[in-house]
Amino acid sequence: MSAKHFLDDASHAVVTALRSLTITNPSLVFDEPNKIVYRHPSSISSSHEKVSLICGGGSGHEPAFAGYVGRGLLTACVAGSIFASPSAEQIRTCLAHRLPPDSPGTLVIVMNYTGDVLNFGMGVEKARAMGREVEIVVVEDDVGVGREKGGKVGRRGISGACLVVKACGALAEMGISLEDTARIGRLIGQNVVSVAVSLSRTHVPGRPVEDAAEEAERLPFGTMEIGMGIHNEPGCEKLETDLPGVVSKMLAQLLDQSDGDRAYIKIQEADQTVMLVNNFGGLSNLELGAITTEVWTQLGKTYGIKPVRVITGVLNGSLNGLGFGISLLKLVDTGLGQKKSMLELIDFPCEAIGWPAPISTQTWEGSYKDIQHKEDSSETIKPSNLRMNPDQFRKALKSGLENVIAAEPDVTKYDTIAGDGDCGIGLKRGAEAILKMLDRTKPTDDALLAFLEVVRVVEGTMDGTSGALYAIFLNSLAHDLRRQDGPIPREITAQIWANALGSSLQAIAKYTPAQPGDRTLMDALYPFVKTLEDSKNTKESAEAAQKGAQSTRGMKASLGRTVYVGGEDWQGVPDPGAWGLSEFLLGLAKEL
Secondary structure, three states: OOOOOOOOOHHHHHHHHHHHHHHHOOOEEEEOOOOEEEEOHHHOOOHHHOOEEEEEEEEOOOOOOHHHEOEOOEOEEEEEEEOOOOOHHHHHHHHHHOOOOOOOOEEEEEEOOHHHHHHHHHHHHHHHHOOOOEEEEEEOOEOOOOHHHHOOOOOOOOOHHHHHHHHHHHHHHHOOOHHHHHHHHHHHHHOEEEEEEEOOOOOOOOOOOHHHHHHHHHOOOOOEEEOOOOOOOOOOEEEOOOHHHHHHHHHHHHHOOOOOOOOOOOOOOOOOEEEEEEEOEOOOHHHHHHHHHHHHHHHHHHHOOOOOEEEEEOOOOOOOEOEEEEEEEEOOOOOOOOOOOHHHHHHOOOEOOOOOOOOOHHHHOOOOOOOOOOOOOOOOOOOOOEEOOHHHHHHHHHHHHHHHHHHHHHHHHHHHHHOOOOHHHHHHHHHHHHHHHHHHOOOOOEHHHHHHHHHHHHHHHOOHHHHHHHHHHHHHHHHHHHHOOOOOOEEOOHHHHHHHHHHHHHHHOOOOOOOOOOOOOHHHHHHHHHHHHHHOOHHHHHHHHHHHHHOOOOOOOOOOHHHHOOOOHHHHOOOHHHHHHHHHHHHHHHOO
8 A cells, every 4th residue: 555645634635636637628517616527518418318327336446436526427426525525515416517407307327325325216106207218227237246145235336337337328328218228327327347456455545654654564475356446445355476376366256157056147158248357546557467367267168158358447546546447348239229139338438537448340340360470590600610508608608697697686676776676677688598599509619699599589588778688799709709600510619709808898889978987788798709809718807897887876968868867876785787797697607
């Protein structure tokens, strides 16, 4: 749980966030005293033919549900404070004064939480007493709460409610009757199941920062909680597992028919489904993508289910919560005929800030043949006559690579202080990939061929600025080794290596202005090459590289991200790239 926020006043955060919707969508209006976001009357064509659709609940779930106000979705949303239902008076005001007066009826969609059901229910009954046609749909899709635990209260409403809103919004825009719109809303609610998992509860702005420490004790590092609600409600189970493990558990709760407490709907291989992966708000898009792939893969492999639509993003959030939910909607017949199937309602175009930009129906239903990516093996590398002892080469190389892997925590720490924190991981990833290559390939005494195998792995696994520099340098080194090749076999010497390294330094200067004294890996590479050229002694050269790396402590950077780093902490650490390279060279030299 992160207790850091740009705004510590929760009330101010709610009001200004709601107001932002009118900035990003000029067709919306904000009633600040009642915290109602609604469509401007002039933006609704043929309002006398269209059912009004409202939803709401506590704030903190953005974009749900104020972010869904717009054409093809909600007519209005009533918001409460963070995680608290709006009052019955707010809801009455919306129903009586913020909807098109000539609308043939109003559908209220609410998630199954006591405060929301009571307050919206009161508003609905007041509106009916005034002679208005109003229906209410209560969504309860969370299987994290089983039948036994749910008791009379029933299941909670979570991300499945977004699919109910989407379909009902489409029906309202089409001019479908209030009766049918409500019926389809309930039908979708009966055919959608959801479950969530989180690494931590979320922190509400303005609450004590000590909450974060308490949460760390309640749910320690490495522990997940399945069934955690979007209001910080406790889940049904804590467990220590990985992503595949937790997804497997979640899908079992959604789909296992032998679980009598949770088998709410039966989905078979032949059924069409919509899959929704909801980010609580605190996950990166990178993680969300990986989660989506894992859910999709397990659905196919374990259950034979291939969803016809996949929707991902923050749809029904929980502030900055480190969690996600999975929803599966079983597509069943709506009974409304052509162009009004559940799938067509989900695909129906809409205009609201919160709904993810859709992939068109045409794209989804296109035909795409599988493309197999095969490595091009047609490229052959000409052997050389430069010979070496393959066992010694591998032993020295492994020693250097193991040094790099062992140094990763230090390099990462240095780069976290002086850069973006990825240098150590990048070096380790490259080192591990080269070690794997050595394990699966046969030794060769052709020095150039062996070296080019290393270059190929570096190119394929090391990215970023340092990866590009290494690739340029090593390819240039290989080119110069080739230039020194002769017509007859001969032993590769320190002189040949030194000549090639010297040429590579000149080559890399074409692509970067980095020189010794700029606080880069050149502060280790340059002294290594120059010392080897003079002494032909690998150990002395590696020691010179180490000395060069150490000299970067306190050195002002002229290049790289350290240039932009504020404060003074970077002065106490060496350049991470130079340090990582010096560790490799020291390990290499130890076995030569």
